[in-house]
Structure formats: structure tokens, C-alpha cells
Amino acid sequence: MNSFVSRDGSRWVPEYLSQIDANCIGCGRCFKVCWRDVMHLSGITDSGEIVGAGDGADDDEVERMLMIVDHPGRCIGCGACARVCPKNCQFHIKSSD
Ligand code: SF4
Ligand code: SF4
Structure with missing residues (x-):
């Protein structure tokens, strides 16, 4: 398992x-604190299709954001x-290396 050493020597x-589940309300808090460009806000349609900006979906088709x-x-x-x-809708994994 990958581990690093903090300045005080602690591990x-x-x-x-790894994943965000459907309980996400699209509040954007996680996006604001992350500086690594890992995630993006997207829309989800009535039929469950996920559409990002520029995918051509009408705003009317988007039921909510996640x-x-x-x-x-x-x-x-x-x-x-x-x-x-x-x-509490995020999943995190430890490296297995
Ligand atoms: S994962 Fe959590 S913090 Fe991020 S947008 Fe969804 S509800 Fe908000
Ligand atoms: S754990 Fe990963 S996705 Fe979450 S804030 Fe840190 S770098 Fe960004």
C-alpha cells in the first residue's frame, strides 16, 4: 500500500x-476544494442519461445536477x-500498490 511521510514523520x-453515487445533490462543495481537476458537474436527464456541458442536451431535459x-x-x-x-455519497479507495 502506498504511503507517504508527513513533515512530523507520521505516516x-x-x-x-473513485466514485460518487446517486445521492449527490450537485452542491459543488467537493469541486471547490479540489485543485486536481478530478471531477466535474454534469446533468442527469429523466431517462438517467448523464450529459455534460456541450453535449447538446436542452436545459429542459436535465432533471438535476450531480x-x-x-x-x-x-x-x-x-x-x-x-x-x-x-x-456522504463519495467512495474512496486506498492504493493496493
Ligand atoms: S459529491 Fe457531495 S460535495 Fe460533491 S457535489 Fe455531490 S453532494 Fe456536493
Ligand atoms: S481526495 Fe482527490 S478528488 Fe478529493 S479533493 Fe483530494 S485530490 Fe481532489
Whole structure:
């Protein structure tokens, strides 16, 4: 398992954001605290289709917004997004390396 050493010598094990479930309310708090460009706000239609900006969906078709993890490989596992989420709808994984 990958681990790092903090300045005081204590061990730090990163937990990487892997997924956000349907309980997300699209509040954007996680996006604001993340500086790694891991996730983006997207729309979900009545039929459950996820549409991002520029996908050509009419605003009328979008039922609600939710956050999508579209670049999980950029995550450094700092955990800031989990701390600010009001819905506890994120999944984080530890590295198995
Ligand atoms: S754990 Fe840190 S780097 Fe990863 S998505 Fe959350 S805020 Fe961004
Ligand atoms: S903080 Fe939680 S509820 Fe808000 S957009 Fe992020 S994952 Fe969704």
C-alpha cells in the first residue's frame, strides 16, 4: 500500500476518490476544494442519461445536477472532498500498490 511521510514523520495513507453515487445533490462543495481537476458537474436527464456541458442536451431535459468523477487518475487522495460533502455519497479507495 502506498504511503507517504508527513513533515512530523507520521505516516500518511492516501485515499483516492473513485466514485460518487446517486445521492449527490450537485452542491459543488467537493469541486471547490479540489485543485486536481478530478471531477466535474454534469446533468442527469429523466431517462438517467448523464450529459455534460456541450453535449447538446436542452436545459429542459436535465432533471438535476450531480458530480461525476471523470479523471480519477489525477486524485492525490488528500480527502478534502470527503470532508466537505454533506451527503456522504463519495467512495474512496486506498492504493493496493
Ligand atoms: S481526495 Fe483530494 S485530490 Fe482527490 S478528488 Fe478529493 S479533493 Fe481532489
Ligand atoms: S460535495 Fe457531495 S453532494 Fe456536493 S457535489 Fe460533491 S459529491 Fe455531490
